[in-house]
Amino acid sequence: MSKNTVETKRDGFLNTTPILQYILVTLLFPLWGAAASLNDVLIAQFKTIFDLSNFASAFVQSAFYGGYFIFALPAALLVKKTSYRLTIVTGLLMYIIGCSLFFPASHMATYGMFLIALFIIAIGLSCLETSANTYALLLGRKDKATQRINLSQTFYPIGAMAGAILGKYFIFTEGDSLEKQMSVMNSKEATQFGLEMLQRTMTPYIILIIILVIVMILFMLIKFPKCKPAEVEKSSDNTVDFKEGLYHLSKNKGFIKGVLTQFIYMGLQTTVWSFTLRLALDVNPHINERFATNFVIFSFVAFFIGRFIATSLLSKFDANKILMVYSAIGVIVLLYASLIPNISAVYAAVFVSVLFGPCWPTIYGKTIEKINNPKYIEFGGAILIMSIIGGAVMPALQGLVADIFGSMQLSFIVPMFCFLYIAMYFYGERKRNIESKKVKVLQS
Template sequence: MTKPALQQSPDGFYLNRTPWFAFLLLCCCFALWAAAASMNDVLIAHFKKAFLLSDVQTSFVQSAFYLGYFFVAIPAAMVVRRFSYKTTILIGLVLYMAGCSLFFPAASMAKYGMFLMALFVIAAGLAFLETACNTYSTLMGPRETGTRRLNISQTFHPFGAMTGVYVGSFVMFKDTDATREQLTQMSASEAAVQQLQMIQSTLLPYKWMIAVLVLMFVLIAFTKFPACKGKVTANVKSSSIG
């Protein structure tokens, strides 16, 4: 049976049917931002030991992360309005990749401040993704099933969160890591070597994340996405492609 042509509703927001491959890619974005957020809890424990931080200093991890949301959410909404949901998602993925990439110079220099900057950039990317994907998932199909699509998308969130915790915990933490007490009892040079090894162990999960993000960027960039931006910008007879 031939599928009906993809068309937008008269108001230009909803679709007559769901483009399932595009929708699946959108759902995967929910898992991606959940993985990044859940890895923060692992980083807090790891940084506290590797950098010998106080509880107040480790709280900067979450502060830097959520400040990214605070400052970028409104600009992300403006990008959706000015361009498209697809463009906003691609910008979010680029920022996400840039933030992950900043972990490498941060680890080589063992600078806690640079890690915080990297987390801020990652959060900025996630703000773009969440701003676009939450609304977009409800629009990619008939109006009456919009809530169902959002619920389906959100089922990917816990999968990403669990993956982030497991990957971060098993890769970053090793049995050979020195404890905080052992580090304080070492000489300055010995402690520096141990701390550098512990700091650099944060990199492998982010290497994997960059690879996944590159794949997602390519797939989304070459997949047709409907505009779903209303009758002012959408063709009411056929799907406008972003």
């Protein structure tokens, strides 16, 4: 047997990484990054055009991440019954349908129709993330799984940057901010202006549709390994009953804590990115949305840099220690962003994205590793994707805090507390690892 022959081991992992297939799976990560960052742009636009409160504008994220939550388990079941490739193709198709719904939404000019389009996009992305995150782990040796998913996740911010740039140049315009322009218009002029602005949202999604169709065709034409555990492949019933899976994983305290931490982290990441643009406009009312979008782009550049730094550090140092230190610094930076009333607060909100670098893939990979029975890997992966609902809950909470206190800046105290929880989680994980090593030494 050739050393280059790809074989699936009993636990579902491969003996070597098929490069072409791994690259194509990695290409999916920037695709959902673009969709997520466009949400940050849409929040600022919809708030003004539809005259929404901060709380109501956050429903963009609620609809988006709500779709993730609802469809994660059906996506895992689709993986289990069919394959990772078919689930990915299904996700790409739903993504395309959701993007296409921006055409009627922009002409109907109703907030609800846009939320429906975003919800459909999220269903597609739920399929993609449920399958691609776990698939990236399995496409190679098990001992390199965390490094593989960190490398794949490194390309997420590239898509996020692309999405923000598309929003900056195709959705927003030069001149005064939307709020200032609409403040001097009568009702009829404001309605017409709002309709024109909403129709500008179509262009980024047309570009996405073209890219998605090309990627979907590639996945349909190229052969991919199944990466299914041997005992599951041989079983006549390769599905995991919902109650059975939930009961099994509910007894796994380490897994439950990992899911809660991922929920908190997704809330943290989404709140900061959702409201950085609004923070810039509030701190400096003389700038417009197109200029303020630069801070969103800078955030994704910082995130991209942070991913590379994290990948290097994770290969040399204990992941729990790195995440604990990162989170502690994040608490300090976000406290600064919440309390210092000048433009430096916006740069603090931008900088904190550097610290997001290792969070999602490390929490995901380490939590999946806590599942002892490979039969439940897809189900566990789906539960972790469901934890993305944190991205629906926390922005709404931050928007509510901003409305109550009349300060977008003060509301950044919400993600600060999220980072505090994550610091405590990784402190506990590191402490348990140290104690476990001491026990092993004593036993030997």
